[in-house]
Amino acid sequence: MSDNQFNPLESLAFLTNRVGRLLSSDIRRRAGDDVEGxxxxxxxxxxxxxKQDGLRQxxxxxxxxxxxGTIARALDNLEKNGxxxxxxxxxxxxxxxxxxxxKGKTLKDTMLPHALASVNEVLEGISEEEVAICKKVLRRMYKRLSHSRQEHL
Amino acid sequence: MSDNQFNPLESLAFLTNRVGRLLSSDIRRRAGDDVEGxxxxxxxxxxxxxKQDGLRQxxxxxxxxxxxGTIARALDNLEKNGxxxxxxxxxxxxxxxxxxxxKGKTLKDTMLPHALASVNEVLEGISEEEVAICKKVLRRMYKRLSHSRQEHL
DNA sequence: AATTAGTAGTTGCGTTTGCAACGAAGAACG
DNA sequence: CGTTCTTCGTTGCAAACGCAACTACTAATT
Structure with missing residues (x-):
């Protein structure tokens, strides 16, 4: 069986999934006690x-x-914690x-540095152009997927 | 507040997360009854x-x-379903x-086309070079993140 | 104005998830 | 050998998740 058959899948559907999850947990690990709970x-x-305060749910x-429902309950939690x-x-x-x-605004100052540090460290040695192209591709995928998702609901 | 401060975060940590989830659900939606359960x-x-049969858990x-634990239970499920x-x-x-x-091997023939169709449609109009660069960046991120993850366990 | 249709948010339910504690099997050391 | 250390897998548990049914409110149609 040829590996090529899997490359688009392996590289995008699942790579994005895995990278996304790893990044989140890396940020949490760095922030440690700052993001308790x-x-x-x-x-x-x-x-x-x-990025923008006062958004609708x-x-x-x-x-x-x-x-x-997931968002509603996440907000319950954030609200309960002030x-x-x-x-x-x-x-x-x-x-x-x-x-x-x-408190929520203050949290930005404590957490954001960890988040930025994580991303910067991971991207070290990769040229800005390449990162920009990667973002562009992902954004495009995101746009199309969220459209086709809404069509099918 | 400058938006630039958020770009690396917004574009990579969270884009990857969201694109990954959307792709998975898009594949499921296309496959429909074929992937019941x-x-x-x-x-x-x-x-x-x-890709490779006989892997270790x-x-x-x-x-x-x-x-x-998540993998153990997913395998429980797959095993129960033969x-x-x-x-x-x-x-x-x-x-x-x-x-x-x-049955597992047969499933490949029914599911893989849906998965490939999803990815191909989403990537339509994006040049192969750009896709290749995107993959390269993600792979690199993946590699580093999984290393630093193991170090901190 | 009354009925109907549509949208935003909440809640109940069963499943999935990650974490942590555990047991089983092998490796490394004396 | 026997002891200790490590690795792989399982299980209990509580939190998070997606789905679907529900309420509250608004918009559209008549």
Whole structure:
């Protein structure tokens, strides 16, 4: 059996899966006590919120690519720990807006360095062009997959 | 807050995570009834076995990048469904070798086309060179992360 | 205005997951 | 040999996950 038959699969479907999981756990390992009780879903949510505060819960579902229920419970957890608050949108009360508390904003300063250190160390020696191309390919895959996903729901 | 601060993170740690998950579920969606009861871990295990039959259980743990227990239970499931068998290695009876049954080998023919179709469709319009670079970067990341992971266990 | 359809979020349920503690088998050392 | 150390696999447990059913609210149609 030829290995070539598997290369696209092996290299992309499963490599992305595995690299993604390893990166998350590497970041957690580095952050250690700083992220006590925070798991990869929480970190994913926080990264989005650090980027833009006040997102709707549904935005997080789309972006983190997990189930509504999973996100709802992750937010329960973050809210219970005083890291975010949920506020109903005045214009459309179906929506809830998620805001970082001061504690949530502080967490950014403690965690982000670990996350950046992890990524930088892993990418050391790889040229910026190559990294840029890799990102571009992944972004494209992401875009198409999330479209075709919505079509089939 | 500058977005640049997030780019490496957003693009790699989380993109890989999300693309990986989307790809798995896309493959499952395409395969439909053919993969009744098979989840992403099972598919990951099977892809490895299709590539090389008779792997040790530990090899799968390393390659699929999940916990020992997770793999043990995934194999319980696959064995119960008559897709693989576990045989103790005669030379070192701590090891168990995992072999595909005829049913497991047949499954390859039904599932692999779906998996390949998914990947090919998602990559359409992206040049082979770019895909190759993307793979190279991911492989490198994978290698480093799995090393640093073992060091810290 | 009333009915219908659609969207956002919550909750119950069964499965999967990672962690940690355990047992079994071999390796290394005296 | 016998003891200790390591490696591979299993199992208990609690947390996280996806799915599906449900509620609350809004939009569209009549």
């Amino acid at each position: 925070l798991y990869s879903t929480h970190i994913g949510v926080l990264v989005d919120l650090w 549904q935005d997080l579902v789309t972006s983190v690519v997990k189930d509504k 890291i975010v608050v949920r506020l109903a949108d005045a214009r459309d009360r179906r929506n809830k807006r998620i805001y970082l508390t001061p | 098979l989840y992403s871990t099972h598919i990951g295990v099977l892809v490895d076995l299709w 530990q090899d799968l743990v390393t390659s699929v990048v999940k916990d020992k 897709i693989v068998v576990r045989l103790a290695d005669a030379r070192d009876r701590r090891n168990k070798r995992i072999y595909l049954t005829p």
